Amino acid sequence: MGCFKCCLSEERISRKSLKKSIKEYNDARTLASFANISFKTDSSRKRYIAEEIRQIGKGNISADIFTFRDLNTATKNFNHENLIGEGGFGRVYKGIIQKTNQVVAVKQLDRNGFQGNREFLVEVLMLSLLHHPNLVSLVGYCADGDQRILVYEYMINGSLEDHLLELAPDKKPLDWNTRMKIAEGAARGLEYLHESANPPVIYRDFKASNVLLDENFNPKLSDFGLAKLGPTGDKTHVSTRVMGTYGYCAPEYALTGQLTAKSDVYSFGVVFLELITGRRVIDNSRPSEEQNLVSWATPLFKDRRKFTLMADPLLQGNYPLKGLYQALAVAAMCLQEEASTRPLMSDVVTALEFLAVHNDAAEERAVDDDDIKKPCPDSDSD
Template identity: 80%
Template sequence: MVIEMSVLFARTFFMGFSVTLMALLARLRVLVQQVVREFYPVSEDFVVLECVWKVDKFILLERKSKRENESQVFAFIKWITNAENFNKLYLPDSGKKRFIAGEISKLGKGNITSTIFSYRELCDATQNFHPSNMIGEGGFGRVYRGYIKSTNQVVAVKQLDRNGFQGNREFLVEVLILSLLHHPNLVSLVGYCAEGEQRILVYEYMVNGSLEDHLLDLRPGSRPLEWQTRMRIAEGAAKGLEYLHDVANPPVIYRDFKASNILLDENFNPKLSDFGLAKVGPIGDKPHVSTRIMGTYGYCAPEYASTGHLTARSDVYSFGVVFLEMITGRRVIDSSRPSNEQNLVLWAQPLLKDRRKFTLMADPMLEDNYPIKGLYQALAVAAMCLQVEADTRPWISDVVIALEFLAKKKLEIAIFKSM
């Protein structure tokens, strides 16, 4: 019975956002009869009442936004990122599960401007997803380099795991978020494919890969990132978070800030990618979002890891971890190091309390080519972001101000080199 309600809501939601509340409820009443007759021999009237009450409450809560269409999309993002709700989007069909999520292509006129690719087009673009074109692999699937002939465009093609509910939810969230949010420090979504059970995302191709490639997985013979480049990357990544936290309405919590999710273009300008774990932030008087704990071990804020309470300052903690990686050249978790150095944050905590030991934390690959004062200031920013108590961490907008200053200190580096 609960399943029918959710399916009807999803189907109706995808039909368009300009539908009035009364028309929506009328359509729901018709659709619910069809679903009940097809799948479940239960009382139709009772299910109709339940469905109407749920949807009525959901819509009324979200009608306060000035941009009604976008607020409803964000409302759906908020709803779909709840695992229990997401699982209700599946209906039994001859012993199998069919994907209601495939209706993404019908979501709201004008809200999704990305290209809808056929599976055949993306097979052609990636040479049938040939292993030689694979440029990355993660928990949700694989990423391939591709070439779209019709637009003469090189792209990154992420094929999600078809067997995972999680990958399917990530697909929905990422398409919606990247269709609504646009910023120089967020990766651009070129298009997507939702053909059958295929869930594929197509992004702009980032020539220089990820920050992790240049910082933690440096190939033999490759030059390490210079200090100033690191500060510029940190500044841009922080501006991407600032946009999500302070400009997006409602705010978005990224929830998976890490070096592998920071992509670099030909000029090493950073762009945040992989928004599948993103959550719509707390709205109104709510201090946090309560959610299932996800993300990457080592990057999660302590309060989120222990309670599931998520706030914008949870992202600030994750930023602090990545910034510390950029300063030290160390992985957040490195089992190849001595036991007392395997956890980057725990290793750094006592050193951050003694300025005389700050130079011990600088990445040896920099070969002392960094400004001493700049190192001190950068470590101070990292230390503030890594405060155990969330309320004592700075807002990301404050971090941006500090990094704008650090990213422009070229003169001091030149003076330091000449000493």
């Protein structure tokens, strides 16, 4: 924990207010009861998705229910000109809800893909029962026939991946302050899931493409189809099949299927390292020794003289050197091989708050050697 303290202020910021039960619904047991629901198909009952949501949500689901016709109209017959994203889950279209004139993002799940009824239900319930400025808002959903469609608030700046890892020639690279702002906001979203939700929620699919950005580049986590309710009582982990995206999964989860909140902390460390370096976690276009971002960075963490080699060249040196050191210290701690030595997300948020406060753009690049300690990957953060 010693090297991680270099990123924390002397007076630890109290986080008691973040321990409160979710305000948006009166009975916190709603989410707890969700933990015991089996999503295995029961063909004998043939229960409709809407009925499942009504019963599990116990009347607390505020999302609108749209017909397929509503969303067909909103997206102009799912016109390709309105397509704003595409992945293994299906396609996302920009649309306008006629009744309210609200601009939305309409995600039409691939009926042949892995994301079936279970993931659809998880997404609707999670985003209906959990509310935070750094989580994307669910406007509504459609479950007509075999259609599974989710409707979100529209995020005008797309995903972090669009601005960091797939930068179009006409786009300016993110500056250092914006990168730290995005990191802090995303960390707050994870902190809320881990430490305010009751029971806690493990996001399980934290990556750059799932961090959406509004007009002011405030980040919001999206895609909750793989989220799991965390361990409760004396349980230390949730055992589940390994899901997520290669490169972002924590090593212990990938090997054993044992999922904890510290698995999300590792994934955050990967994305934070992407923010600092401008490199993809897996990039086969690079030399073999640089294709895996974490493997490339791990030895560099141990030599502060090489820290500047890790900064994104697109920053052109426009970053505070001390801020770079501190950011890499946070990333190194999140990427610890042993889950128990990684910090809590509340510690990460505190460190990033400290980093933002002291991230003076006028700071000179020359920094006293005694001002900051280099990351120490073998230290214990608990």
